[in-house]
Amino acid sequence: MTDKVFNKKIKKQFEFDEEVASVFDDMLERSIPYYKEMQRLSIALANNFLKDDAKVVDLGCSTASTLIELAKSSKELKNLNLFGVDSSEAMLDFASKKANAYGVDINFICDDIFNVDFSNSNVIFANYTLQFIRPLLREKLISRIFDSLEEGGIFIFCEKILAESNLLNKQLIDEYYNYKKNQGYSEFEISQKREALENVLIPYTQKENEKMIKEAGFSHCEMVFKWVNFALFIAIK
Ligand SMILES: C[S@@+](CC[C@H](N)C(=O)[O-])C[C@H]1O[C@@H](n2cnc3c(N)ncnc32)[C@H](O)[C@@H]1O
Numbered sequence: 001m002t003d004k005v006f007n008k009k010i011k012k013q014f015e016f017d018e019e020v021a022s023v024f025d026d027m028l029e030r031s032i033p034y035y036k037e038m039q040r041l042s043i044a045l046a047n048n049f050l051k052d053d054a055k056v057v058d059l060g061c062s063t064a065s066t067l068i069e070l071a072k073s074s075k076e077l078k079n080l081n082l083f084g085v086d087s088s089e090a091m092l093d094f095a096s097k098k099a100n101a102y103g104v105d106i107n108f109i110c111d112d113i114f115n116v117d118f119s120n121s122n123v124i125f126a127n128y129t130l131q132f133i134r135p136l137l138r139e140k141l142i143s144r145i146f147d148s149l150e151e152g153g154i155f156i157f158c159e160k161i162l163a164e165s166n167l168l169n170k171q172l173i174d175e176y177y178n179y180k181k182n183q184g185y186s187e188f189e190i191s192q193k194r195e196a197l198e199n200v201l202i203p204y205t206q207k208e209n210e211k212m213i214k215e216a217g218f219s220h221c222e223m224v225f226k227w228v229n230f231a232l233f234i235a236i237k
């Protein structure tokens with residue numbers, strides 16, 4: 001279904017509710033440049049670290065696209081234990097229908113990330129999820145992710161990011177809005193969504209993300225893809 005959520009005057013802040021969930025796959029593909037390519041890369045990188053019986057957790061899995069694509073691409077691996085965590089019931093309704101349709105076995109957990117035990121994981125994904133975690137809690141979450149990974153485990157995350165320079169930041173955001181216009185979003189839809197996301201989506205700079213990862217104890221953090229204000233990182237424990 002085509003995303004028309006912000007075609008009308010907004011009444012509340014951005015939420016992952018039923019209305020957003022019902023058009024979410026279209027929303028992501030039209031709102032995040034190279035979404036599919038960053039997902040393909042996330043999966044290819046994860047596959048290098050996966051063995052039989054591995055535990056894979058997707059924090060903020062939304063409609064489970066990443067876990068489903070991972071399962072399809074790792075058919076030769078036996079018994080991957082896939083966990084999708086999300087606090088939005090509406091998202092997980094869509095996710096479980098999609099997983100059933102593709103015949104992929106995923107354990108869905110509908111709860112706040114902070115209430116879920118995901119220890120002994122081999123791979124943890126959090127694509128475009130950290131940006132929705134309050135900055136005061138974000139460092140704590142990264143420490144928990146580090147503690148929950150097995151030695152040699154990896155954390156893969158994509159984020160919307162800020163530039164260091166205010167001038168460049170404004171230009172990059174203009175470039176991003178041009179991208180959205182080319183995807184068929186009107187100026188009205190773009191500005192309504194920008195307002196709804198104010199203080200809800202809080203991006204960090206590349207350096208802030210890398211600092212947070214290093215301080216949690218990860219031995220390596222590499223940015224492997226970047227388009228203007230979106231980036232994919234991989235961190236190794
Ligand atoms: C932008 S979406 C993630 C997209 C998805 N990872 C993908 O690549 O297709 C962010 C998701 O994180 C979930 N989320 C945000 N904060 C959360 C929290 N504290 N606990 C659990 N889920 C959370 C939202 O419900 C939403 O589905």
Ligand SMILES: O=C(O)C(=O)C[C@]1(C(=O)O)C=C[C@@H](O)C=C1
Pocket residue numbers: 027028031032128160193194197201
């Ligand atoms: O920043 C924006 O305007 C976006 O639309 C980006 C973004 C994201 O990065 O998660 C915001 C909310 C939706 O989940 C889809 C895309």
